[in-house]
Every structure is written in C-alpha cells, then in structure tokens.
Amino acid sequence: MRPLLILDCDEVILRFAAPFRQWLDEVHGLALRLDSFALVGNIRHKADGRPLDPAAFPALLDGFFATGQPLQAPAEGAVEAITALARDMDVAVLTNIPEAYRAIRAEVLRGHGLDLPVHANDGGKGRVVKALAGGRPAVFVDDLPPHHSSVASHAGHVGRLHMVADPELRRLIPAAPDAHARHDAWPEAEIWIRDWMEKAA
Numbered sequence: 001m002r003p004l005l006i007l008d009c010d011e012v013i014l015r016f017a018a019p020f021r022q023w024l025d026e027v028h029g030l031a032l033r034l035d036s037f038a039l040v041g042n043i044r045h046k047a048d049g050r051p052l053d054p055a056a057f058p059a060l061l062d063g064f065f066a067t068g069q070p071l072q073a074p075a076e077g078a079v080e081a082i083t084a085l086a087r088d089m090d091v092a093v094l095t096n097i098p099e100a101y102r103a104i105r106a107e108v109l110r111g112h113g114l115d116l117p118v119h120a121n122d123g124g125k126g127r128v129v130k131a132l133a134g135g136r137p138a139v140f141v142d143d144l145p146p147h148h149s150s151v152a153s154h155a156g157h158v159g160r161l162h163m164v165a166d167p168e169l170r171r172l173i174p175a176a177p178d179a180h181a182r183h184d185a186w187p188e189a190e191i192w193i194r195d196w197m198e199k200a201a
C-alpha cells in the first residue's frame with residue numbers, strides 16, 4: 001500500500017501570517033503585530049490604534065480566504081520537497097477552511113505546481129486523519145499543537161510532525177507535546193517523513 005502524507009496548508013505548504021498581514025493593511029487599514037501566538041487581539045486599526053472588535057474577526061478571515069489567498073506564497077523549499085515526496089507516496093491537504101473557499105485553495109496550490117486533493121475541515125483533525133489514513137503508513141504535518149493532540153487521540157499510529165513555516169511565528173509556538181518531532185524547514189522535514197514511512201511500512 002502506498003503511504004499517505006497529510007499536510008496542513010497554512011504555515012506548512014503556504015505562508016499565511018505575512019500575506020494575511022499584507023492583506024489586512026492594504027484592504028482594511030489594519031495592522032497585525034505578532035507579539036503573541038494569536039491573531040485576534042494582535043490586530044489594530046492603523047488610524048487610531050483601536051484593537052479590532054473580536055466579533056469582526058470571523059468575517060475578516062472569510063474575506064481573506066475569498067480574495068487574499070492568491071497572495072500566499074509557498075514556504076521555502078515546500079514545493080520541491082512535496083513534489084519529491086509525491087513520487088513515493090500519496091499526498092493530501094487537510095485544511096481548516098470553509099468549504100466555500102476550498103476550490104480557491106486548490107487552485108492557488110495548483111498555481112504553485114502542487115496538484116493535490118484538498119479536504120476542507122472544521123475543528124480537530126483527528127477523525128478525518130484516521131479516515132484518510134486507514135491502515136496505511138501515514139504522516140500528518142501541521143503548525144498548530146491542538147491538531148497533533150487530536151490526531152494522537154484518534155489515529156495514534158500516524159506519524160506527527162510539527163512544522164511552523166513562518167520564521168516569526170516559530171519563536172512563538174513551542175514544540176507540540178503530542179507531535180513525534182518538530183522540523184520547521186522542509187529539507188529536514190522531508191528526511192523525517194521518508195524515515196517514518198520506511199519504518200512504518
């Protein structure tokens with residue numbers, strides 16, 4: 001059976017924080033400062049420094065998914081590593097994005113040379129990872145620690161690699177306690193993924 005690599009999109013395949021910040025500034029006159037690992041609370045109106053009303057955040061994020069995704073560039077080395085891995089395993093994207101914006105995400109990835117199936121999800125990813133992986137050797141990669149906990153409890157046999165592509169965010173996100181390893185750079189991640197698949201086969 002071909003192994004399965006399950007990848008998060010934002011801050012794993014594509015950069016998110018930097019293009020989101022650019023879009024907030026240009027489209028809404030908002031400033032995002034990453035003083036802590038949170039989006040809500042770190043966004044202010046540039047005009048008067050007022051913090052963004054947290055109730056306005058969900059619509060803002062939807063707006064980015066609707067019109068801002070083309071600003072998202074791949075993480076350094078991501079396209080090369082994923083293209084190489086896809087020769088030896090199936091690769092799927094599991095991303096927490098409303099279904100309405102899934103096709104845009106797939107199109108943006110294709111534009112970067114990554115023609116991959118994209119699954120839209122909401123909440124913890126463990127159950128979907130379990131269903132996608134079935135009994136095959138599998139690895140899950142995500143930047144958010146709670147998703148590693150969710151996968152650990154629902155699909156414990158799946159290798160869990162913690163990766164944070166954004167250099168600024170890296171400092172703010174400690175290693176996920178429920179991941180097997182942490183690699184923020186794709187060349188090291190590729191080696192770890194191949195190694196896990198070999199041992200799990």
Ligand SMILES: [Mg+2]
Binds near residue numbers: 012142143
């Ligand atoms: Mg992410």
